[in-house]
Amino acid sequence: MSENIVSVNNLSVSFDYQENFLSKKQKIKAVNNINIKIKKGSFFGLVGESGSGKTTLGRAILGANKISTGNVIFHDDERDFDLTTINSKEMKEYRKKAQLIFQDPYAALSPRMTVRDIIAEPLEVMKITNSREETDARVRDIAAKCRLNLEHLRRFPHAFSGGQRQRISIARALVSNPKFIVADESVAALDVSIQADILNLLKQLQHELNLTYLFISHDLSVVAHVCDIVAVMYLGHIVEMAPSRELFSNPKHPYTKALLSSIPSIDPENKSKAIELEGEIPSAMNPPSGCVFRTRCPHASPDGKEGNIEMRLEEVEPDHWVDRCGVSCG
Amino acid sequence: MTHLLEINNLDVKFDTDEGRITAIDNVSLTLDQGKVLGIVGESGSGKSVTAKSIMQLNPGNTIYNDNAEIIIDDEDVLKFTSKNDLKKIRGGKVSMIFQEPMASFAPAIKIGSQMVEQLMIHKPMDKKEAKNISIDMLNRVGIADAEKRFNQYAFELSGGMRQRAMIAMALSTMPKLLLADEPTTALDVTIQAQVINLMKDIIKEYNMGVIFITHDLGVIAQVADDVAVMYLGSVVEQGPVNEILKNPMHPYTKGLINALPDINNLDAPLTPIPGNIPSPLDRPSGCVFRTRCPHASKEGKEENIEMGLVEVKPGHWLDKCGVDCGKI
Numbered sequence: 145m146s147e148n149i150v151s152v153n154n155l156s157v158s159f160d161y162q163e164n165f166l167s168k169k170q171k172i173k174a175v176n177n178i179n180i181k182i183k184k185g186s187f188f189g190l191v192g193e194s195g196s197g198k199t200t201l202g203r204a205i206l207g208a209n210k211i212s213t214g215n216v217i218f219h220d221d222e223r224d225f226d227l228t229t230i231n232s233k234e235m236k237e238y239r240k241k242a243q244l245i246f247q248d249p250y251a252a253l254s255p256r257m258t259v260r261d262i263i264a265e266p267l268e269v270m271k272i273t274n275s276r277e278e279t280d281a282r283v284r285d286i287a288a289k290c291r292l293n294l295e296h297l298r299r300f301p302h303a304f305s306g307g308q309r310q311r312i313s314i315a316r317a318l319v320s321n322p323k324f325i326v327a328d329e330s331v332a333a334l335d336v337s338i339q340a341d342i343l344n345l346l347k348q349l350q351h352e353l354n355l356t357y358l359f360i361s362h363d364l365s366v367v368a369h370v371c372d373i374v375a376v377m378y379l380g381h382i383v384e385m386a387p388s389r390e391l392f393s394n395p396k397h398p399y400t401k402a403l404l405s406s407i408p409s410i411d412p413e414n415k416s417k418a419i420e421l422e423g424e425i426p427s428a429m430n431p432p433s434g435c436v437f438r439t440r441c442p443h444a445s446p447d448g449k450e451g452n453i454e455m456r457l458e459e460v461e462p463d464h465w466v467d468r469c470g471v472s473c474g
Numbered sequence: 475m476t477h478l479l480e481i482n483n484l485d486v487k488f489d490t491d492e493g494r495i496t497a498i499d500n501v502s503l504t505l506d507q508g509k510v511l512g513i514v515g516e517s518g519s520g521k522s523v524t525a526k527s528i529m530q531l532n533p534g535n536t537i538y539n540d541n542a543e544i545i546i547d548d549e550d551v552l553k554f555t556s557k558n559d560l561k562k563i564r565g566g567k568v569s570m571i572f573q574e575p576m577a578s579f580a581p582a583i584k585i586g587s588q589m590v591e592q593l594m595i596h597k598p599m600d601k602k603e604a605k606n607i608s609i610d611m612l613n614r615v616g617i618a619d620a621e622k623r624f625n626q627y628a629f630e631l632s633g634g635m636r637q638r639a640m641i642a643m644a645l646s647t648m649p650k651l652l653l654a655d656e657p658t659t660a661l662d663v664t665i666q667a668q669v670i671n672l673m674k675d676i677i678k679e680y681n682m683g684v685i686f687i688t689h690d691l692g693v694i695a696q697v698a699d700d701v702a703v704m705y706l707g708s709v710v711e712q713g714p715v716n717e718i719l720k721n722p723m724h725p726y727t728k729g730l731i732n733a734l735p736d737i738n739n740l741d742a743p744l745t746p747i748p749g750n751i752p753s754p755l756d757r758p759s760g761c762v763f764r765t766r767c768p769h770a771s772k773e774g775k776e777e778n779i780e781m782g783l784v785e786v787k788p789g790h791w792l793d794k795c796g797v798d799c800g801k802i
Contacts, residue, residue: 193662194633305750306517335516335689340733341746362662365735369744392737406667407737408692412716415696418667424632425662 146219149324149356150182150205154214157197157204161429172428174200176380177214179457182324182356187347189371189388190360191403195425196377198360202326205358206242207235218242218324240270243317247329249309253301259312260297263287266320282319289349290315307338311345318353326358331366343370364407368392373463376400379425379436381455386464396460397470399437435469443473478683479505479528479546479651485539486523486532486707494537495754497523499707499762500781507650510677510684512698512715514691514730518751520707521687525653528685529564530554546651566596569644573656575636579628586624589643596647611642615672634665638672645676652677652684658693670697691734695719703727706752706762708781713790723786724796726763761795769799 157175162168175197182188190198203209205216207227216227218238225238243266246252253262263283266272273279287297290311301309310330317325327346331339347370349355361367367374368388375385376399384397395401402419409416421440426432432439438450450469457465486498498520505511513521526532528544530551544551546567554560572578580588589608590601599607605624612620615638628636637657644652654673658666674697677684686697694701695715702712703726711724722728729747736742749766752758758765764776776795783791 193664305753307750335751336691337516337729337733337747338750339746340735340744343735343744344746363735364663365737368737368740369735389740392740402664404737406663408666408670408690408696410692410695410719410731410734410736412695412719418664418671420668420671421664424634424665 147183148181149184149219150180150358151217151219152178152180152182152201152205152214153217154179155201155204155211155216156213157200157209158212170429173212173380173431174428175204177455178382180375180382180385182358183373184356185350185354186373187350187357187359187371189367189374190358190377191362191364191367191374192377193362193425195379195428197380197428198377199328201377202244202328202358202360206244206326207238208244220323236270240272240320241322242324242326243320243322245310245313245317245325245327245330248333249306249313250333252313253309255301258298258300259287259292259304262301262312263297263315263319266316270320272320283315286315286319289352290318291345305338306334307341310334310338310342314342314345314349318349318355321353323354324356324358326360328360329362330359332361332363339366346370364392364403376403379431380428381436381467382457382465383437383455383467383470384465385457386461390461390464394464396464396466397437398441398443398473399470402442435467438469441473476548477504477545478507479503479685480543481524481528482541482543482545483539484524484527484542484544486520486527487537488533489535489537492755496757497707497754498527501704501707501709502783503702503709503712505651505683505685507683508677508681509700510686510698512694512701513685513687513704514689514694514701515704516689516730516751518706518754519704521704522655523707524704525570525655525685525687527551528651528653529568529570530560531564531570561595565592565647565649567649568651568653569647569649570653570655571637571640571644571657573659575633575640575660576628578640579636581628584625584627585631585639585643589624589639589646592643593646607646608642611646612639615639615642615645615676616668617642634661634668637661637665637669641669641673641676645680648680650682652682653687654684655687656689657686659688659690666693673697691719691730703730706754706757708762708793709783709791710763710793710796711791712783713787717787717790721790723790723792724763725767725769725799726796729766729768761793761799764795767799 155178158171158173161170161172192198211228218225264279267279292311331342371388374388374391375382378399384400402421405419423440434451434453438444444450453469456468458468460466481503484498484501488495515521590604593604609620609624617623617638658669698715701715701718702709705726711727732745747766760777760779764770779795782794784794786792
């Protein structure tokens with residue numbers, strides 16, 4: 145039995161793009177040669193700015209995006225699911241094991257269904273339960289675990305605030321008893337006072353239900369608090385990956401350093417200036433050759449020799465992986 | 475000394491199908507030239523409504539109270555009767571930067587034309603002069619290739635670039651007062667850092683007054699001189715930013731700070747503020763925070779308290795109910 149729940153090997157995902165019907169078809173590489181192993185029971189964080197490919201990677205692991213090269217393997221207790229060769233029958237089985245919590249709790253819930261129906265829908269679609277009583281019992285059970293009032297089950301989503309809605313989304317994701325959850329920016333739309341509540345709930349459920357999370361976020365301080373291990377993505381590549389304490393106390397890649405220094409400090413006297421990165425993240429349609437970060441890197445050499453470097457993670461300290469170019473450039 | 479902006483006893487109510495909603499309750503604020511006043515609060519706290527009241531941008535179902543005053547440069551905005559009066563304020567003396575830069579530019583008109591148009595409305599100048607000033611301003615906010623960008627549409631610019639263009643447009647008329655409503659919220663952190671540094675430089679250079687609205691206490695700590703913390707339409711605590719963030723006294727301010735994940739202290743537990751923000755339709759009577767306050771009394775005597783700020787230390791204002799509720 146493997147200690148990992150998900151292994152991603154040399155994964156690339158590209159999309160076809162055509163500017164207009166006369167122009168040539170292009171391929172956009174959204175995710176490029178990614179290798180990660182997600183340990184069972186871990187809270188795996190994925191951070192990066194918009195356009196870095198974190199959502200695409202999460203969706204590829206769930207089988208919602210086509211895999212171009214490489215593979216994704218999900219290790220269940222009895223068997224493995226290979227997402228590259230999975231057929232539709234296996235996919236149905238896989239959906240029970242791996243679920244997604246969305247970002248916007250206002251868009252994710254149908255306004256015309258009661259909370260009970262929303263949470264029960266996966267059970268009915270996946271034909272997990274056999275009778276209405278059984279379904280109701282499962283719904284009540286998971287709703288209580290997500291700290292929803294049983295009163296609430298009869299109401300419609302519009303009656304709830306953002307935090308409560310997010311708890312409904314979580315209950316729906318967990319009702320099929322999955323083992324692996326992708327939480328894609330699941331607290332980004334919430335107010336800070338509510339955000340802490342949802343993060344605590346996710347943590348608590350992780351222990352109660354033996355869950356493994358892939359937690360996608362742009363907010364480094366949130367990731368630092370909840371995740372055990374963090375991977376930093378930039379333009380489709382992972383540039384650094386380490387246990388979260390190690391990563392936040394000892395960042396090695398210039399991009400990670402810049403990200404960390406960009407978080408505005410709540411201490412007004414701490415005016416330490418952010419390492420200002422020049423410009424913006426380049427378009428994925430036309431990524432820089434070699435080290436993708438070189439166009440914004442403060443250490444890039446004037447002769448542009450980073451253009452010929454092949455990106456690859458190296459283990460600089462136990463479990464601390466940094467992109468090759470980032471190891472030497474500091 | 476007269477203040478650049480003085481808001482006195484402002485109440486704002488909206489008439490809706492479900493009844494009359496109180497959006498702002500008895501808010502008084504002052505702002506001097508060259509200062510940045512931060513307004514923090516969660517969704518529904520009335521931060522944006524306050525800013526929109528200054529520009530008179532609230533919708534038609536808005537009701538202001540009779541004794542409210544919003545005084546800019548000795549003129550009361552709420553007493554204006556004609557659109558021409560408002561023109562002096564909107565885009566002239568006061569400019570506003572919104573959260574979503576894509577929504578603030580007209581999509582089918584070139585950025586440059588929009589900049590020139592608003593400049594010519596407010597300043598007596600010809601098209602050529604307006605164009606030169608606009609391009610200068612685009613250069614000033616760090617947009618490379620300003621001349622090319624001047625002739626582009628909003629969709630051709632990236633998010634950070636659009637927000638820079640928005641700032642350039644807002645500042646080109648040399649306003650005395652800038653209202654920035656969540657100007658960095660839609661941006662990535664590295665871009666946010668760029669925009670904050672840019673705004674700080676420009677505020678200093680032009681010596682204007684700024685109201686900076688955000689839900690992010692970190693951003694407030696870095697840009698503001700003073701801060702007002704709002705909850706459900708009321709200011710619950712107010713004072714110099716250093717004092718308020720280091721020595722918060724109101725349970726809501728404390729709660730907000732404790733709920734924030736601190737990257738320098740990963741062992742600290744995340745403490746949410748219990749409960750949910752009440753709907754504005756059933757705004758609690760008395761102290762608005764009492765339904766979520768950890769110090770609220772069992773018999774609910776906060777229901778009858780009238781809210782109002784008192785000065786607990788020089789410059790540090792705190793809502794009456796918050797003064798002793800920590801001690802009971």
